[in-house]
Amino acid sequence: MYNFSNLLQTPQINILFKIGFLIANFIFIIFLIVVIREVRTMSTIVSNNNNTSTIKSAILLLFIVAVSLFLTALVIL
Amino acid sequence: MPDIFIAEPKAESIIPDQPYSLQKQEGSATPLPINQPLTLPKNTVGLFSSFCKAPDGVSFQTQEEGEKILLFLRRDFATNIKWILISIILLVIPVLLPFVGKFFGNPFPFLSLKFYLASIVFYYLVVATYLYINFMTWYYNVALITDRRVIDVDFSNLVYKDVATTKLSLVQDLSYAKVGVIRAFFDYGDILIQTAGSLDNFNFESAPDPEEVVHIIEELIGKQNV
Numbered sequence: 001m002y003n004f005s006n007l008l009q010t011p012q013i014n015i016l017f018k019i020g021f022l023i024a025n026f027i028f029i030i031f032l033i034v035v036i037r038e039v040r041t042m043s044t045i046v047s048n049n050n051n052t053s054t055i056k057s058a059i060l061l062l063f064i065v066a067v068s069l070f071l072t073a074l075v076i077l
Numbered sequence: 078m079p080d081i082f083i084a085e086p087k088a089e090s091i092i093p094d095q096p097y098s099l100q101k102q103e104g105s106a107t108p109l110p111i112n113q114p115l116t117l118p119k120n121t122v123g124l125f126s127s128f129c130k131a132p133d134g135v136s137f138q139t140q141e142e143g144e145k146i147l148l149f150l151r152r153d154f155a156t157n158i159k160w161i162l163i164s165i166i167l168l169v170i171p172v173l174l175p176f177v178g179k180f181f182g183n184p185f186p187f188l189s190l191k192f193y194l195a196s197i198v199f200y201y202l203v204v205a206t207y208l209y210i211n212f213m214t215w216y217y218n219v220a221l222i223t224d225r226r227v228i229d230v231d232f233s234n235l236v237y238k239d240v241a242t243t244k245l246s247l248v249q250d251l252s253y254a255k256v257g258v259i260r261a262f263f264d265y266g267d268i269l270i271q272t273a274g275s276l277d278n279f280n281f282e283s284a285p286d287p288e289e290v291v292h293i294i295e296e297l298i299g300k301q302n303v
Contacts, residue, residue: 024199031206035210038235045138045240046219048122050122059209072195077189077191
């Protein structure tokens with residue numbers, strides 16, 4: 001009987017995991033761009049000057065971390 | 078001889094000390110005069126506020142010249158408990174993974190430590206985005222009551238946006254429902270604003286202090302009794 005654990009230890013599967021991770025990260029960045037656009041649209045519809053900067057800063061921070069992670073993963077993995 | 082009829086005391090205005098009284102509009106459904114100065118004590122809307130009278134620094138896209146926002150509403154903050162609890166559980170899961178790994182072993186022994194670290198950072202990023210989107214959904218679900226109109230902004234799942242507006246003169250009837258122990262405990266409920274003719278009705282879901290909100294709108298449309 002074939003031992004499937006040998007298949008998991010092949011370098012091809014390892015590379016497949018890394019490529020999968022990078023693709024997931026890239027899709028996530030695109031999703032964050034959509035979120036940023038929606039936040040901008042909504043803050044135009046209803047504007048609250050007291051908190052708008054906090055809301056926008058939070059999503060920009062998430063976006064920067066996501067891009068940094070993608071670039072880091074591209075180099076180290 | 079005892080009095081058969083005793084006049085009910087007039088309802089207290091939401092802005093008692095201002096020169097402009099809402100009770101001057103009693104019996105009429107006309108919008109408030111535009112040119113009359115309206116000096117309201119301004120209140121700051123916090124990041125987690127769900128009820129604010131005369132909010133300061135709040136505006137909306139279709140706001141007319143001189144239109145004043147009298148009431149700012151969001152769903153009660155207690156409605157966020159569900160996703161906050163889910164987020165806490167999601168945040169704790171990676172902390173528990175090493176203990177689970179001790180019993181069941183590493184399912185992916187061929188992956189490097191760097192990959193695991195990157196995966197954990199990515200996981201927390203996704204959880205943070207989940208938190209952010211849920212907060213945004215609550216934050217931008219707003220109901221505004223101005224001196225001329227009622228505005229209901231619905232926002233959900235990032236892709237659904239609905240901005241409904243009606244003039245105060247078109248508001249026909251108001252009602253609220255506070256059903257359940259949780260709603261009674263946190264004092265929030267649904268407010269239904271019925272409008273004239275074929276116009277859509279407004280439903281402010283999970284609005285905090287619905288009695289107060291209904292009372293304020295009634296004063297604005299000139300009614301004294303429910």
